[in-house]
Amino acid sequence: xxxxxxAAPPGAAEWARRAAWGALALFLAAFAIFESQKYGLPxxxxxxxxxxxxxxxxxAGVRPPGLMYGAVHRVWIPLAILVGYTVGPLVWPxxxxxxxxxLTRIAAERALGHRPTPRxxxx
Numbered sequence: 001x002x003x004x005x006x007a008a009p010p011g012a013a014e015w016a017r018r019a020a021w022g023a024l025a026l027f028l029a030a031f032a033i034f035e036s037q038k039y040g041l042p043x044x045x046x047x048x049x050x051x052x053x054x055x056x057x058x059x060a061g062v063r064p065p066g067l068m069y070g071a072v073h074r075v076w077i078p079l080a081i082l083v084g085y086t087v088g089p090l091v092w093p094x095x096x097x098x099x100x101x102x103l104t105r106i107a108a109e110r111a112l113g114h115r116p117t118p119r120x121x122x123x
Contacts, residue, residue: 014113022111025104032100039093046094047101050078054105073109078102 032051036044049056054072062068071077081099084090 018111018113021107025107025111028100028104028107032097032104035093035097035100039097042094043097047097049101050098051101051105053102054109073106075103075106078106 032047036047057068057072062072064070078099081095082103085092085096085099
């Protein structure tokens with residue numbers, strides 16, 4: 001006779017997902033601060049502006065569920081900036097810290113349970 005382990009509570013997977021996003025947000029924030037201290041004021045300003053990018057987009061009139069709203073809340077764009085900067089020939093530290101700030105903001109929002117609203121795919 002085998003006994004199955006009890007199933008995880010329904011919220012356990014969500015809690016783990018949010019904890020992982022929170023850990024990523026803390027790491028990215030520390031990395032962004034390190035890079036800002038290393039390279040000075042332009043990198044700090046780039047990081048802070050892109051950290052506030054979703055708020056700035058909302059002030060500019062970008063509302064859900066539009067394409068621009070989805071773009072500023074998706075992980076892929078700042079991740080592509082970071083990877084492209086890392087493997088590419090461009091050497092401009094404010095671009096890298098901007099990507100770090102943007103991804104930090106997205107990770108922090110996901111850790112708090114905020115998810116981008118899906119676009120309406122029905123016609």
